[in-house]
Structures are given as structure tokens and as C-alpha cells.
Amino acid sequence: MEYRRLGRSGCAVSAFALGTLTFGAATDKQEAFAQLDAFVEAGGNLVDTADVYVDGTSEMIIGQWFADRPNDVTDRVVLATKGRFATNRRDPNGVGSSRRHLDRALTASLRRLGLETIDLYQVHAWDPLTPLEETLSFLDDAIRAGKIRYYGLSNFTGWQVQKAVDLASSLGLARPVTLQPQYNLLSREIEWEIVPTCEHNGLGLLPWSPLASGILTGRYQRDIEPVPGQRLFQKENARLFGDRMNEQRTWEVIHVLNAVAERHDATVSQVALAWVVAQPAVTSVILGARTLEQLKENLEASALLLNAEEEEQLAAASRPSIDYPYGGMALRQRRRKIQGGWHHDS
Structure with missing residues (x-):
């Protein structure tokens, strides 16, 4: 297993x-x-959970595992x-990133986990109602109180990440170390603004849904409806990812994944995961598995290295349509000739 710095x-x-x-x-x-x-x-x-996963049950199970295993393991x-x-x-203050809610949420998470300190506490999404100063000052206080060691962000846009970093720096508060966004071969739009922002500020990416809710496992077939037991059969996953099944680009990506997987004697899932983990600014890719067998299969991706040609084939097949202000005319405007060559922000 390769190890990387947390931001x-x-x-x-x-x-x-x-x-x-x-x-x-x-x-x-x-x-x-x-x-x-x-x-x-x-x-x-690195083990990732959240207070709302199965209404806190996920944290409780992890806490029970911590209590049941020896210290040299945990x-x-x-x-x-x-x-x-x-x-x-039922509580209007039972949601958001206000000091009141996060304080209560963090206390409840620590109780369910049976721990005194959480290594990485993440703001699960942007809160448009709470002043960011309030959120950041709470997180800084939580670090000083020994309740958390680091904090990160999740599902923030590029400008929101930059605002958090700049505000923390100007106020002399601890800065975020990570961002947890969706990132996979079918969802690459974070490369336009969010990835450059994180690279500029030293935030490590913790991509979720690297297999696009199972679409990139190769287990689905075109024009065949998902069946019970498959993730896209579930209403929530179908709502979030179902439209991808109707896109030509999806099947072009799966075609290339199959070809690369065959050359490596690997699974489609392993190739898709190997692509994500090799991308700039990525610190750790979050594997979600229902069964031990699925987890073991996905972990084998840690030994899979794609060559430059395979990376380019996958990048070409998965490249999203892009225009102003990230491509086309705007990209040419950002180019600058330096000593006979061209430099541009891509």
C-alpha cells in the first residue's frame, strides 16, 4: 500500500x-x-464515515470495532x-455548520465512536446561512481543545475552498487540509477549478464515488435496466447517476476500461480506481464496498500501474465537453509565450 501526506x-x-x-x-x-x-x-x-450515515449507525459500528480490537491495531x-x-x-438548529450545530454534532460523533479525538473532521457541505468565520473559528477551537487534529471540507466549489483558505489565513486560524469531492472517469468537472484550487493551496483530494455508483464496474449493460441488488436499482443512486447510463460517453469509457483491463488481467473496477488514484492532488480514494469480496477486489488496484498511453486513452474517452471559461477561446486567452514555447493554464 502506498502512503501519502494528508494534504x-x-x-x-x-x-x-x-x-x-x-x-x-x-x-x-x-x-x-x-x-x-x-x-x-x-x-x-484511512477510514471515512459521517454522522448521517445510517443515522449514526456507521459511527457506532466503527466505535464498537475500536473497542473490540487491540490498541496496536486501532x-x-x-x-x-x-x-x-x-x-x-425537528430542530431548526439541528443542521448546518453553525458553531451550535457542529459542536453538538462533533460531541455526538465522539460519543458514538467512543473516542476522545477524531483525526479528520470534515464539513460535509457548504452552508449558505452560516458565516464562514463562525464555522472556521469553531474548527480552530476544536483543534485547540484536542477534539480533532485536522479539518477538511467536502462538496465545496472552487471559490468556496479558496474563501475558506484565505479567511482562515487572514484570521490566523488553522487551515483545511483536505477536500472530499465526487471524482471519477464520468465526473471530471472538478478539474476545471477545484483541482487547481486545491493544488495551489496544498489541499489533498479524497474522492468519493470513484466507480460512479458502480457504473464503472462493467457490470451494467447498455439498454438493460438495473436489477435488484445493483446500486442503480436504488432510487437515490438512480436519481444521482442514472442519467449517465444514457450518455454515449459512458459506454466509450467502459469500452476503453475493458480493453485496458484485459491487457493487465485486471477488472474494470481496478482500472477505474487506478486512474483516479494517479490523478494530481489526489491523496486517498474512498472505496465503498457492501461485501468483503468487493473490498478485497478493489484493494488490488493499489498494485495496478497504468502506462502513459493507457492514461491518455482513458482521458480522451472520458473528457467532458468544455467551453468558456475553461476551454476554447478562454483557454487561448490565458496562454503566454515564454522563451519560444507556450505556457497555458489548462
Whole structure:
């Protein structure tokens, strides 16, 4: 397993992280324990959860695993969780990134996990109602109080990331170290603004849904409806990713994935994961698996290296349509001739 810095921090994390969205739902406690054991045994150390995953059950299961395993095992884990979404829908203050809500959410997460400190606490999404100064000052206080070690952002746009970094710097507060966005061969739009922003500020990317809710596993066929047991059969996943099944680009990407996978004697999933983990600014790719078998298969992607030609084939097939202000005329406007060559922001 390869290890990388958690953004600009000195903390080392595995290039693949274990996502626990399914713990307590599609993945029961016994299966979750087996996944955590196998992940750590394989050299993985970054485990990602959130307070709203199965209404806190995911955190509870992880906390039970921590309590059940010896310290020499659990001490290896770098634990990440999140707060921001509604934890009490009857309480108008039970949602958002206000000091009040995040304080209560963090306290509840620590209780469910049975821990005194969380390694990485992430703001799950932008809150348009709470002043960012309030959120950042709370996170800085939480670090000083020893409740969290680092903090990160999730699902922020490029300008929101930059505003958070600039505001933290100007106020003398701790800066975020990571951003957790959706990123895969079918969702590459973060490359236009968000990736350059994170690279400029030293934030590490923790991509979620690297397999586009299973579309990039090669298990779906064109013009055939998903069946029970497949992720896209579920209403929420179908709402988020179903339209991708009707795009010509999706099937072109899968065609190239199949060809590359055959050359490496690998699975389509492993190739798709290897592509994401090789992209600039990526710190750790979050693997979400319902079963131990799926997790073990995906972890084998850590040994798969794509050559430059294969990377370009996948990049060409998956390249999204792009125009102003990121391509076309605007890209030419940003070019500058330097010593006989051209430099441009792409």
C-alpha cells in the first residue's frame, strides 16, 4: 500500500481509504468488522464515515470495532468523519455548520465512536446561512481543545475552498487540509477549478464515488435496466447517476476500461480506481464496498500501474465537453509565450 501526506499535514494516509456509508444498512456489523480487519491488514489506514450515515449507525459500528480490537491495531487507523447535515429534523438548529450545530454534532460523533479525538473532521457541505468565520473559528477551537487534529471540507466549489483558505489565513486560524469531492472517469468537472484550487493551496483530494455508483464496474449493460441488488436499482443512486447510463460517453469509457483491463488481467473496477488514484492532488480514494469480496477486489488496484498511453486513452474517452471559461477561446486567452514555447493554464 502506498502512503501519502494528508494534504500539507505531516500525517501519512493510505492511497485508498475505506468508506463506510453502507455500515449498518447493506453491510451488517459482522461484515463491517471483517472489512475493517481486512483493510488494516492490507495496509490501509484511512477510514471515512459521517454522522448521517445510517443515522449514526456507521459511527457506532466503527466505535464498537475500536473497542473490540487491540490498541496496536486501532492505533494505525486515521479516522475521518463529517458533520453538517440534519441530525434532528425537528430542530431548526439541528443542521448546518453553525458553531451550535457542529459542536453538538462533533460531541455526538465522539460519543458514538467512543473516542476522545477524531483525526479528520470534515464539513460535509457548504452552508449558505452560516458565516464562514463562525464555522472556521469553531474548527480552530476544536483543534485547540484536542477534539480533532485536522479539518477538511467536502462538496465545496472552487471559490468556496479558496474563501475558506484565505479567511482562515487572514484570521490566523488553522487551515483545511483536505477536500472530499465526487471524482471519477464520468465526473471530471472538478478539474476545471477545484483541482487547481486545491493544488495551489496544498489541499489533498479524497474522492468519493470513484466507480460512479458502480457504473464503472462493467457490470451494467447498455439498454438493460438495473436489477435488484445493483446500486442503480436504488432510487437515490438512480436519481444521482442514472442519467449517465444514457450518455454515449459512458459506454466509450467502459469500452476503453475493458480493453485496458484485459491487457493487465485486471477488472474494470481496478482500472477505474487506478486512474483516479494517479490523478494530481489526489491523496486517498474512498472505496465503498457492501461485501468483503468487493473490498478485497478493489484493494488490488493499489498494485495496478497504468502506462502513459493507457492514461491518455482513458482521458480522451472520458473528457467532458468544455467551453468558456475553461476551454476554447478562454483557454487561448490565458496562454503566454515564454522563451519560444507556450505556457497555458489548462
